[in-house]
Amino acid sequence: MRNAVGFYWTLPVPWAGFKSLPDDIDAAAKVSRTIRYQCETIRRHARRENYCLIHEEVYLEINPDRGGDEIRASLTRIANVCRKQNACLLYVDFSLVQGWRSHSAMSDWAKNANIALEPLFPDQILMEGQTFDPTSHFSQWRERQSNWIQKKPERHRIAKRRIADMVAQGTSFKEIAQHLNAANIQSLTGKPWSAEMARKIQRAP
Incomplete structure (x- = not known):
């Protein structure tokens, strides 16, 4: 053998x-x-x-x-x-x-x-x-990935609006990140929110 x-x-x-x-x-x-x-x-x-x-x-x-x-x-x-x-x-x-x-x-x-x-x-x-069927499996994932990318502007708008509201209330970026993660509000990449990520979104146009 x-x-x-x-x-x-x-x-x-x-x-x-x-x-x-x-x-x-x-x-x-x-x-x-x-x-x-x-x-x-x-x-x-x-x-x-x-x-x-x-x-x-x-x-x-x-x-x-x-x-x-x-x-x-x-x-x-x-x-x-x-x-x-x-x-x-x-x-x-x-x-x-x-x-x-x-x-x-x-x-x-x-x-x-x-x-x-x-x-x-x-x-x-x-x-x-x-x-x-691996070919079909990967094709389906590629389609889902494409849909995720297309919805990036929408995720940006939702997150930016929520972050702006919390900044106006005097909430720290660390607390904002914790809130976004707990509320299951997705980041642009899908990674967990961090204080720095929230800060960048708040400063972005």
């Missing part, structure tokens, strides 16, 4: 409150369907191909709209595991479908990794009793 390592990654979605992942693989799969899909795909492939999956690792990108060079540290760590255990790295290569969700930093790293790599095609699978 050959050894293998599974690697699963995804992007954060700050406006939806998805900004962190548990280190535990199964826990991460419960909060991210993208991670769950990759995990299921790799584990099923490992069973079919008689791999012993000795290690799995999950990675959450820094930026919500693209893969970054920061992933190289995790990949280097995984490569060391592969070399020590004579293992093959298994991962789902989303770029194999119409160039979708290509990760340039990961692709560049793979060219010089000097380990056995086995990229898997992102096929549809049956997951939780339903067919999961």
